[in-house]
Amino acid sequence: MINCLICNKSDHVSFLSDYLLEIKEDHDFFKNAKIYRCSSCDFAFVNPMPSEEKLSEFYEKVYRSAGRPPYLVSENYEDQKKHYLEDKNLSYLLYLTTLVDIKKIKNLYDFGGGDGDLGYALKQKFPHLQLYCTEGDKYCEKILNDRGFINFKDIKSIDKKFDLIITTHSLEHLSSVNPIFKKFKELLNPNGLIFFEVPNCPEEYWKGRPYDGPHLMFYTKKSFEKIIKLQGFELINFSHSAYTFDKDHQYQREAQDSHYKGKNSLFSINRIKKIIKKFVPKKAISFRQDFLQIRNIRNENRLNWFVNNTGDNCYIRGVLKKIN
Numbered sequence: 001m002i003n004c005l006i007c008n009k010s011d012h013v014s015f016l017s018d019y020l021l022e023i024k025e026d027h028d029f030f031k032n033a034k035i036y037r038c039s040s041c042d043f044a045f046v047n048p049m050p051s052e053e054k055l056s057e058f059y060e061k062v063y064r065s066a067g068r069p070p071y072l073v074s075e076n077y078e079d080q081k082k083h084y085l086e087d088k089n090l091s092y093l094l095y096l097t098t099l100v101d102i103k104k105i106k107n108l109y110d111f112g113g114g115d116g117d118l119g120y121a122l123k124q125k126f127p128h129l130q131l132y133c134t135e136g137d138k139y140c141e142k143i144l145n146d147r148g149f150i151n152f153k154d155i156k157s158i159d160k161k162f163d164l165i166i167t168t169h170s171l172e173h174l175s176s177v178n179p180i181f182k183k184f185k186e187l188l189n190p191n192g193l194i195f196f197e198v199p200n201c202p203e204e205y206w207k208g209r210p211y212d213g214p215h216l217m218f219y220t221k222k223s224f225e226k227i228i229k230l231q232g233f234e235l236i237n238f239s240h241s242a243y244t245f246d247k248d249h250q251y252q253r254e255a256q257d258s259h260y261k262g263k264n265s266l267f268s269i270n271r272i273k274k275i276i277k278k279f280v281p282k283k284a285i286s287f288r289q290d291f292l293q294i295r296n297i298r299n300e301n302r303l304n305w306f307v308n309n310t311g312d313n314c315y316i317r318g319v320l321k322k323i324n
C-alpha cells in the first residue's frame with residue numbers, strides 16, 4: 001500500500017505514470033521512481049522517494065551546475081545580479097505588494113531562495129526588511145551573501161520568528177509536504193503570511209510533458225485546499241499564473257534539446273559562447289544582455305507574467321495566513 005503524502009490514506013492512491021527524467025544523467029539520483037496520484041486530494045507524488053542524502057547532493061552540487069536546463073545560473077555575475085528585474089520576479093512583486101502590506105513586515109524568510117531575487121527586490125523598495133533564507137546550493141552562496149541574506153543551511157536550526165515566508169518553485173522539490181507546512185507555522189509570528197508558487201499539475205499538465213524531474217510532488221488547487229485545511233491556514237488569495245501548458249512544455253523541450261546538442265556537438269553554440277566569453281570583457285557581455293532585454297520590452301509574451309487566471313496557466317500561486 002502507498003499512502004498519500006497529504007491525507008495519509010491509501011484508498012484513493014493509484015499508479016499514474018513512469019517518472020520522466022529531465023536529463024538522462026540524473027538517473028542515479030531518481031532510481032526506480034514512479035508517480036502515484038491520490039484522487040481524493042488531486043495530488044501526485046513520486047514513490048519511492050530519493051534518499052535525503054541523494055537529494056542533498058543533487059541540489060548542492062548538480063542542480064544549478066553549468067550547462068543544465070533550465071540554465072538558472074548566469075556565467076556573468078554582473079548579469080546574474082540583474083535577474084531580479086526580470087518579468088517573472090516583477091510579477092511576484094506586483095502580486096505580493098497588492099495583497100500584503102509590506103510596511104508591516106519586518107523579518108522575511110525565503111525557503112529555497114535560490115539567488116534571493118524576490119526578497120532583494122522587496123528590500124529595494126522597503127529598506128527596513130531583514131532578509132533570511134534557507135538555500136543549500138553552493139552556486140547561490142556569493143549572491144545571497146552580497147545581498148545581505150542570513151542563510152540558515154538547515155531549517156531545523158532556525159531560532160527566529162518571521163512575518164512573511166516566501167517560497168517560489170521549491171515545494172515541488174521536497175520529499176514530504178505536511179512537515180514543511182507544520183514547520184512554516186512554527187516559524188511564523190501570529191498572523192504571519194506565506195507566499196508560494198508551484199507548477200500547476202491538473203490533467204492538462206500530464207499531456208505532452210517532456211519530463212518531470214527533478215520535481216517530486218505535483219500540486220493542484222484542490223491539493224492546496226486540502227493542505228490549508230489540515231495545517232490550519234487561512235487562504236487570502238489563490239491564483240493561476242504564467243504561460244500556458246503548451247508553452248511550458250515547449251520551453252522544457254527546447255531546454256532539453258539545447259542540453260543534448262551542446263553535450264554531443266564539439267562546436268555547439270554553448271561551447272562557442274564559452275570560448276568567446278574568455279576574450280570578451282564582462283561589461284560588453286552585460287551590455288549585450290541589457291540590449292536583449294530592451295529588445296524584448298514590446299514582446300507580447302511578456303503578458304504571460306502579468307495576466308493571471310486565464311484558465312490555462314501552468315503555475316499556481318497564493319497567499320496564506322497563519323490561524324492562531
